[in-house]
Amino acid sequence: MxxxxxxxxxxxxxxxxxxxxxxxxxxxxxxxxxxxxxxxxxxxxxxxxxxxxxxxxxxxxxxxxxxxxxxxxxxxxxxxxxxxxxxxxxxxxxxxxxxxxxxxxxxxxxxxxxxxxxxxxxxxxxxxxxxxxxxxxxxxxxxxxxxxxxxxxxxxxxxxxxxxxxxxxxxxxxxxxGLDHIIQRDAQRQIRRVIGITFLAVVLALLMALMLVFAIRAQREADAQRRQAEGLIEFMLTDLRDKLKGVGRLDVLESVNERALDYYADQSDLESLPADSLERRARILHAMGEDDHRRGDVDGALSKFEEASRVTATLLKAAPEDPTRIYGQAQSAFWVGYVKFMRKDPQAALPDFESYRELASKLVRLDPKNSKYQRELAYAQGNLCSLALASNGMASQLPECRSALASMLKVQAMAPHDPDVADALANRYAWYADALRRQGHDKQALAQRLQQLTIIKRLLAADPKNATYRQAWMLAQHSTALVYYALGDVTKAERMRRSAREEVARLIASDPENNDWQNWRKRLDHSWAEAEAEEGGS
Incomplete structure (x- = not known):
């Protein structure tokens, strides 16, 4: 009562x-x-x-x-x-x-x-x-x-x-x-609604500009209109966006992206907006930034991710112990740092990736048994490892390679049959091997590379036609061959490199237009000295 x-x-x-x-x-x-x-x-x-x-x-x-x-x-x-x-x-x-x-x-x-x-x-x-x-x-x-x-x-x-x-x-x-009748008819009604909303998507892009012109006469009416407009935008840029991605029609939403930015540009005072509006705004900006990055618009993506970070930081300031808000700010930190890293500016990306790691660590402290949070920590540590390997000036970050491996091993214990986790774990073994080689520990690096090969071999056994796993197998063999060569075992090095050449040849035969594989075929024909130099700079 x-x-x-x-x-x-x-x-x-x-x-x-x-x-x-x-x-x-x-x-x-x-x-x-x-x-x-x-x-x-x-x-x-x-x-x-x-x-x-x-x-x-x-x-x-x-x-x-x-x-x-x-x-x-x-x-x-x-x-x-x-x-x-x-x-x-x-x-x-x-x-x-x-x-x-x-x-x-x-x-x-x-x-x-x-x-x-x-x-x-x-x-x-x-x-x-x-x-x-x-x-x-x-x-x-x-x-x-x-x-x-x-x-x-x-x-x-x-x-x-x-x-x-x-x-x-x-x-x-x-x-x-009967429940079956209700479910069936209700599903049909929902499908009709989705079809109707999809049909109105293009029209909505034109109407939104008009919607924002109308004077708001009462605060209650203003709040209702704001929630309605934001809900439609979020649906368009999340649920409907995922459906349109599946049929290659993200172009339909480009004009909606622009209108959405116009809508939010007029609301610069974030602290005056309710929390649900701010959370929705951050999700929309993340989705739009991902779309920009996928289309190659790096500047546009960075602008949206930085704005999303401003929003999620405002939310986190209001509730610093809320896991949902910590997670939201962690995603903003990752995307901002990732765009800077892809611009070949590791020094600029470092503060964002460090912030991502600290936020992910806090999530794990709040809920140590949450595999999602543990995976975020492994990703964050892996990002710092990647920075260290990509830049000779960040040797202090090399221990993060070992930390990323340890964290991903915890994730694997929580989800032992998840192939995505296994694939990520293989990458962590590879990064740790590279970090050990950077410090002159070739024997220990070899052990990590063999662990990587074992995981990829198991993935291939379960899915032998998976091109991603086959490419990973080829690259792992190439890198392991370099370790064998550095240790003086030329016979094993030559055998593994020959196996890598055979695998890349099979990959090219399945997709002759793949430029990455064509480049790798050329690299696998280089001398050992050239291969070592390329490995250190890749």
Missing amino acids: SAQRSNTGTAAQNGRQYRAFLSYSHADEQAAGALHRWLEGYRIPVRLVGAVTAQGPVTRRLVPIFRDRAELPAASSLDVEVQSALKASDALLVLCSPDAAASRWVNAEIALFRRLHPDRPIIAAIARGEPEESFPPALVMPGPDGITREPIAADFRPSKDGRHLARLKIVAGLTGL
């Missing part, structure tokens, strides 16, 4: 029947409010309206639904209005959680509804906790007829039904419709 009386609260007194009575604990008020709004706003798919079920004819809307939001007085029984609403309800919807299970008022509402309507449905929606700790006692007790009826259950937990399926299960329970 919670704060004010629902505006449908007097309907039962007028003899009007409720579609359902929503029962919940005060601790779950926010979840109950969101569910109530969604149910009363949900429209049954048109093709299902009018169908006759055990619950009667299916109507277009699930209204009204009674939600008692007032604290009950310190009394021993339910108040008259609640009893009247329970009597006038077609179904009882219980939002289950450990707090609901401990609430005597939720338990009393269930018990009364069972006595009044033993034949009407009770729907249990699990918001938090396991069923055995979340179901109120009255929910699983035998009814007046002595029969224990298993409640219809919808499970909102992400690892179970999730929010969307759980809501559709509730709709099925309230209407008597």
Whole structure:
């Protein structure tokens, strides 16, 4: 129970029947409010309206639904209005959680509804906790007829039904419709919406300029328009962007990118914007920066990543211990540093990559068992290792190569069967080998290269046609051959280099237009001295 009386609260007194009575604990008020709004706003798919079920004819809307939001007085029984609403309800919807299970008022509402309507449905929606700790006692007790009826259950937990399926299960329970029919019709409706939004994408680019011209007469209206505009932009540049990438139509969104930048350019005072708007703005800028970088617009990408960093830094300043905001700032630091690194300016990239490492380290300290955070740390350390290997002036960063390997080994322990993790681990062995060679430890470098070869060989055995793995195999053999040569084992060096030549020849045969492979064929024909010089500078 919670704060004010629902505006449908007097309907039962007028003899009007409720579609359902929503029962919940005060601790779950926010979840109950969101569910109530969604149910009363949900429209049954048109093709299902009018169908006759055990619950009667299916109507277009699930209204009204009674939600008692007032604290009950310190009394021993339910108040008259609640009893009247329970009597006038077609179904009882219980939002289950450990707090609901401990609430005597939720338990009393269930018990009364069972006595009044033993034949009407009770729907249990699990918001938090396991069923055995979340179901109120009255929910699983035998009814007046002595029969224990298993409640219809919808499970909102992400690892179970999730929010969307759980809501559709509730709709099925309230209407008597089959869940498969509702899911199918709802999916068709969503597809039509996506098609409609896609069709309007180009039109939206023209309309956004007009939208920003209109004077905002009230703050509430201004906030609503801002959320709507930003939500559309984010959809266009994230979900829809991913769909259009799959069919090669990112060009459709170029004009939207420009309009989005115009929209945000007028909002330079970041601290005046709400947090959700700032988070959305950062996500959009990251997506746009990635698109610019993919098209070769390095200056445009850097501009967007630096603006995203300004946004994520503002968010982090407001909540410095929030993992989501730490992660967002870490992504900004990485992208800014990455663009500078790709410009062949390692000194400029160093502060950003160091910031990325510190933020990733903080995430790991906050949640050491989170494989996503551990992987971020391995990536951050690998970036600093790459800087050290690319620049003779950063020998102090070489220990990061070993740290990157150690961190990725932890990730592999958390996800031992993930081929992407295995591929990243092979790269860390290679970087560490290069760092050891830079310090004159060729024997130790050889051990790391052999570990790399073992991993790539295992990946190739599972996916022998994977060109990425085949290229990695060729490069690893070439680099390992150089170590053997440096150690004086010319026979093994020549054998591995010959194997690398054969592999690059097979790669070129599969794709003669690949310029990288053509260049590697030439490099593999160079003398050992030339190969050593190239390896040190690559």
